[in-house]
Amino acid sequence: MTETANPGGVAADRLRSYVERIERLEEEKSGLTDDIREVYSEAKAAGFxxxxxxxxxxxxxxxxxxxxxxxxxxxxxxxxxxxxx
Missing domain, CATH: 1.20.5 (Single alpha-helices involved in coiled-coils or other helix-helix interfaces)
Known part of the structure; x- marks a missing residue:
């Protein structure tokens, strides 16, 4: 993969890759947070x-x-x- 740099010297392809990875991880984290919240709700409903x-x-x-x-x-x-x- 050839990295393209803008006039500021930033490797745009690499930057985009990092940003997209972070976005995917943030989505996964959000899903896990929702799952954890659900488990606590189940535990509360069970009287804990x-x-x-x-x-x-x-x-x-x-x-x-x-x-x-x-x-x-x-x-x-x-x-x-x-x-x-």
Whole structure:
């Protein structure tokens, strides 16, 4: 493929290719976001707390040491505010 450049020195074919790839990925991302939203809706209809589910998903993505550090700091803050059990 021969790349054409405009007077500004931009390789138009390459730029177009990148832009089109990004557009396709954005469409896929939008579809996945809709799918995720649907799963949360199904879970809510089944009686699950979706706010808590989102937090669980977030925690599961974290490295174990980062998760433990977050939980430790949260516990310290709760104790400082008189919220600890």
């Amino acid at each position: 707390d979706t706010k808590v589910m989102r937090e669980v998903v977030k925690l599961r993505r974290m490295d174990q040491s980062d998760r433990e550090e977050k939980e430790t700091v949260l516990e310290v803050y709760k104790q400082a505010l008189g919220m600890a059990l």
